[in-house]
Amino acid sequence: MGKAKIDAAIASVLENGDKAFVPYIMAGDGGIENLKEQILFLEESGATVVELGIPFSDPVADGPVIQEAGLRALANGTTLAGVLDSLEEWKESRTIPIVLMTYFNLIFAYGIEKFAERCKEVGVDGLIIPDVPPEEEEMAAPTFAKHEIALIRLAAPTSPQSRLEQIAKRTEGFLYAVTVKGTTGARTRYEDGLPEYLQELQTLSAAPVLAGFGVSTPEQVKELGQYCDGVIVGSKIVELLAAGKRDEIKEIIQAAKANETVSNL
């Protein structure tokens, strides 16, 4: 459970010569009653960890596709407490680790200690909290550490070197390497110097480095995988799941498995 479960899941794909694949979905998009089936589909399709977004009224780091999914989820009554209850109900049915992506306001309103305890109870293994910078994480990080919940830190191409070092040293579970400046969403082109940036993060980080933001095709998954330990895909998965295009989701996940290289980054 917790951080150790994420560590083991990623280590096992890497030992196999594959890359980790982390799909992001918005909890409650399509109805909270379908959350179990959606996550089990991702598990069966070969995902390594699921990143589960909690809908929020002011999603400052989200691009348009995820914002809309959040609005749909809020419109059908999805709440943080409701998502946690759902995860608890069927926790024995899944083996895939769960990482919640949530803004700090929701955690603060819930109560940091109570939230950490509840995460442990329902089988949440890690957290991504995009609006808590390293300078401010002290108010919550020790509580999550006490409950062995991984706090996954985000590194951005705009972070200065000293900050990247600090983030890479502290991260737990994996290091989330943000590949582009700006919000989430599909892109057709990466920043110049991305391979070097990812390789540098690999040398700084003791934890696996996973790249996310703007990845949407099986080809991009393969390309990026050459420079890091795996990829995270959000907007494209959200879009395909809402459209019922599950075969395309499987193709994207499979691209992380096939251990071949392509080069036109």
Ligand SMILES: O=P(O)(O)OC[C@@H](O)[C@@H](O)c1c[nH]c2ccccc12
């Ligand atoms: O949607 P993209 O471009 O594939 O990027 C992943 C991303 O959506 C997911 O990890 C995420 C959703 N909301 C976030 C907020 C901050 C950081 C990351 C996220």
